Amino acid sequence: MGDIYILMLVALTVLAIIDLVVGVSNDAVNFLNSAIGSKAIPIKAILIIASVGVAVGAITSSGMMEVARKGIFNPAEFYFDEIMFIFMAVMITDILLLDVFNSLGMPTSTTVSIVFELLGAAVAMALIKISNNDAETFANVGKYINSDKALLIISGILLSVFIAFTVGALVQFLSRLLYTFQFEKRKSFVNALFGGFAITAITYFIFVKGMKGTPFYDDIKHLIEGRTFEIIIYGFLFWTLLSQLLVSVFKVNILKFIVIIGTFSLAMAFAGNDLVNFIGVPIAAWNSYQEWHASGIPAHEFSMGVLAKKVPSNPTLLFIAGMIMVITLWFSKKAKSVIETGINLARQGDGHEKFQANAVSRTVVRGAISFSKGMSKIVPPKSLKWIDSKFQKPIVELPKDKSYELPAFDMVRASVNLFVAGILISIGTSLKLPLSTTYVTFMVAMGTSLADRAWGRESAVYRVAGVFNVIGGWFLTALSAFTVAAIFAYVIYLGEIVSVAVLLIIVLFLLGRSSVRHTKKAKEKKEKRYMERAELITINEVVKESSDHISEVVKRVNKLFSNVVIDLSSHDLNKLSKTEKHVRKLNNEVNELREEVFYFIKSLDDSSVKASRFYILILGYLQDITQSIEYIATTSYKHVNNNHKQLKSSSIKDLNEINDKLKVLFDRIESDFTKKDFDNLSNIIDAKQEIIDYVSESIDKQIARIRTEESSPKNSSLYFGILLETKDLISALMSLMQLFHDFNVQENKNK
Structure with a gap:
């Protein structure tokens, strides 16, 4: 029987x-x-600084391991086999849950996930024990679970979200009034004071949050505990004088220094305190196995009260865990996706928005606008003008091919993000509040973004929607972690090692599929062409980019139209559904190109401005084409989904004939635009009339069928809709060809 638990440990x-x-x-x-x-x-x-911080934090993290052992449930109330079932359910759930959020590029809290997984699995096991004991009822769950701890964690989540956002916004507002957007022009003593305050907060954070609970803390706690005020005052004086020296004598950018120290401190605190979220459960399982194996008592009779006592950590295991974390930091592609989400929501400039506006974000933005208007009536105009002057951003002159190198935000905001997060986490730790580093750091960043006027009228509704999406994901984390872990614990209890094997196979399958999908998604994103500010400059580049867009759209429309006709003739709902999704994706991509036209026009040099109208018209025609194919695909899907009659064979025959003619046309266009060979455009334009005439004949045939054999109004409506949209598609395509032909002829003349 012990072999089962060895396999579980592996x-x-x-x-x-x-x-x-x-x-x-x-x-x-x-x-x-x-x-x-x-x-x-x-x-x-x-990455080097963060890696050092992570390594140091991992090696000194032993004090937090007790959370997995006894922080959420009462181990004395469970037997060894039950504890192992709980731990297996927790780890399987944690991996699946975090991988889902990573794949979505959404930051969530590993602390909350592990806590609620432990809570869910323990509750499930407690209910099983209660159901097997006639002397107990549901009211006895409390003796198995530390319910007060769970409630404290939930309240900590709500409190940390609100406080972190508010404090971050307030400190950033004051910092911007002090620094403006031209911090390099500030007096040296201003930099020294700011540096002294920020670095004091960060170093105190390192000692209070990063060192507390480690094996080394007992040796230095007499120097820290009860002397908070002295440490802060002396630290502030020391760091202020040092900052003055660095700024005045060595010409060091003190903000850059703050960012370096702040990054190290948060990385250290993350590893030191969050490592328990990843390896705390397996270590607790190993300790449990050692105690049980030495006892000689059957697994279903050995009480796990032994977990309540403190167990020294294994430095070797902590070191190995730290190295795995460092390697992941350097090579994880999913980490880059999550980081990108946070940076995009906080960036100062405009650009492509990841999240779509919703009713809540619109309401919040309207409320903020109304509040701003109300404040403008209360605050004196001179004060408003003075405040506005502090938020005026300098015009940064960069070559067009270098504009992408601008940072998402400046070092003033980066410094505030780091030292405010450090202060709040330090305070939370000293008050023994269950704060999540993810919640605090993310909400501080969002608060500073708001105060820094990064959320303008152009982007606010999308940024607010993004924040609500992330916050909603946090609460979804807690609910999902609790529920899934509880289900897995019950399944493992029923099937023991068989259930564990099946769940592990499912985990490996889902992780593999997730990795493949993420790689595919990243590849598509890399190939996807957003109109960046510096992407197009000359007319030749406009023509090249436009021809690439046309070639890509025509290729995909060709395939999509063929799919609709084939799937409609076979009445295949599943394939029509997939085709409709691909059509919507194509339409969204073209719409995104149109939304980025502003940056395209800004990127052109003076001699190429006339290309703007050309490019805008091309995007308009491409949108007409994609809207036509979207209508064709959507109406066909709805027709089959509503279980209407299949089109008559004569109608299908006509559609297949149209598809064959269009395929020849599309292939010619795709080939010419891929090769950038525009000499045959006039021949392509001349060929359009033949297809349009055939579509018109098909309409006439259907009219004749209605008068003689066709008995389905739904079939007729669908068929007429497809034919009319096909005519519109061809017309838009030929207008596009004519535009490109005329522009190409004119450019050749100019040359």
Whole structure:
């Protein structure tokens, strides 16, 4: 029987390694966003600093391991086999849950996920024990679970979200009044005071949050505990004087120094305190196995009260875990997706928005606008003018091919993000409040973004929607973690090792599929052409980019139209559904291109401005084409989905004939635009009339059928709709060809 638990320990070890990878991928956002977003130092230097912080934090993290052992449930109330079932359910759930959020590029809290997984699995096991004991009822759940701890965690979530956002916004507002957007022009003593305050907060954070609970803390706690005020005052004086020296004598950019120290401190605190979220459960399982194996008592009779006592950690295991975290930090592609989400929501400039506006975000933005108007009537105009002057951004003159190198936000905001997050987490720790580093760092970043006027009228509704999406994901984390872990614990209880094997196979399958999908998605994103500010400059580049767009759209429309005709003739609902999704995706991509026209026009040099009208018209025709194919695909899908009659064979025959003619036309266009050979455009334009005439004949045939044999009004409506939209599609395509032909002829004349 012991072999079963050895296999479980092996599985837990593998799961711990996987959990470290997916966990770091999610939590890297906590300590990398500010440094990467501000571009204070090169990305490799950021990763080196963060790696050192993670390694130090991992090695000194032993004090937090007790959470997995006794923080959520009362171990004395469970037997060894039940504890192992709980731990297996927790680890399997944690990996799946975090991987889902990583794949979506959404930051969530590993602390909350592990806590609610432990809670869910323990509750499920407690209910099983209660159901098997006639002397107990549901009211006895309390003796198995530390319910007060769970409630404290939930209240901590709500409190940290509100406080972090508010404090971050207030400190950033005051910092911007002090620094404006031209911090390099501030007096040296201003930099010294700001540096002294920020670095004091960060170093105190390192000692209070990063060192507390470690094996070394007992040796230095007499120097820290009860002397908070002295440490802060002396620290402030020391760091202020040092900052003055660095700024005045060595000409050091103190904000860059703050970002470096802040990144190290948050990375250290993350590893030191969140490592328990990834390996705490497997270590607790190993400790449990050792105690049970030495006892000689059957697994279903050995009480796990032994978990309540403190157990020394294994430095070797902590070191190995730290190295895995460091390697993940350097190579995880999903970590980059999560970081990108946080930076995009906080960036100063406009650009492509990841999230769509919703009713809540619109309401919040309207409320903020109304509040702003109300405040403008109360605050004196001179004061408003003075405040506005502090938020005026300098015009940065960069070559057009270098504009993409601008940081998402400046080092003032990056510094505020880091030291405010450090202060709040330090206070939470000293008050023994269950704060999540993810919640605090993310909400501080969002608060500073708002105060820094990064959320303008152009972007606010999307940014607010993004924040609500992330916050909603946090609460979804808690609910999902609790529910899924409870279900898995029950399944493992029923099937024991068989259930564990099946669940592990499912985990490996889902992780593999997730990795493939993420790689595919990243590849599509890389190939996807957003109109960046510096992407197009000359007329030749406009023509090249336009021809690439046309070639790509025509190729996909060709395939989509063929799919609709084939699937409609076979009345295949599943394939029509997939085709409709692909059509919507194509339409969205063309719409995104149109939304980025502003940046395209800004990117053109003076001699190429006439290309603007040409490009705008091309995008308009491409949108007409995609809207036509979207209508054809959507109406066909709805027709089959509503279980209407199949089109008559004569109608299908006509559609197949149209499809064959269009395929020849589309192939010619795709080939010419891929090769950038525009000499045959006039021949393509001349060929349009033949297809349009055939479509018109098909309409006439259907009219004749209605008068003689056709008995289905739904079939006629669908068929007429497809034919009319096909005519519109051909007309838009030929107008596009004519436009490109005329522009090409004119350019050749100019040359």
